Amino acid sequence: MALLDYFLRKKEKQGTTASKAKERLQIIVAHERNNRNKQPDYLPQLTEDILNVLRKYVQVSDKSLSINLDNKGGELNVLELNIELQDENNPD
Amino acid sequence: MALLDYFLRKKEKQGTTASKAKERLQIIVAHERNNRNKQPDYLPQLTEDILNVLRKYVQVSDKSLSINLDNKGGELNVLELNIELQDENNPD
Numbered sequence: 001m002a003l004l005d006y007f008l009r010k011k012e013k014q015g016t017t018a019s020k021a022k023e024r025l026q027i028i029v030a031h032e033r034n035n036r037n038k039q040p041d042y043l044p045q046l047t048e049d050i051l052n053v054l055r056k057y058v059q060v061s062d063k064s065l066s067i068n069l070d071n072k073g074g075e076l077n078v079l080e081l082n083i084e085l086q087d088e089n090n091p092d
Numbered sequence: 093m094a095l096l097d098y099f100l101r102k103k104e105k106q107g108t109t110a111s112k113a114k115e116r117l118q119i120i121v122a123h124e125r126n127n128r129n130k131q132p133d134y135l136p137q138l139t140e141d142i143l144n145v146l147r148k149y150v151q152v153s154d155k156s157l158s159i160n161l162d163n164k165g166g167e168l169n170v171l172e173l174n175i176e177l178q179d180e181n182n183p184d
Binding site for chain 2: 032
């Protein structure tokens, strides 16, 4: 739960800034692999699938999206998606 | 990127323990809402959808899965999924 605690503290700090009005979604997928697994990693495909699923609920434009896929020596792959959601009442 | 840095440091520490052999997936979805949004939150449905997508790639049993959905005062919803993956070469 340490990661989550850190995350929430960070969000609380951000809450005091002007950026509060925007809606945001952040998705982090961490895949910890062992040495025996010789399969290619599926995070790139999974990214696409998660984005398709998200589009059922929210509008995700290329402009609003940032994707970061980080490979740490082959055993830990971390995918980070940041999406700034369009405010339906006040699009700008 | 601060969250990701923290996350990676935590993982590096864990890498030295005996738990290294297991494969794991951790997914965190954080939805930062604004006050104007009166729609019900879609994270519970999104959880189901992400799990269905994951099952295309890995075996996710109820036993291997832990789900935590945290609502922080209605403006920040955080979903945390932890999945212990079955080792196909060495199931136990």
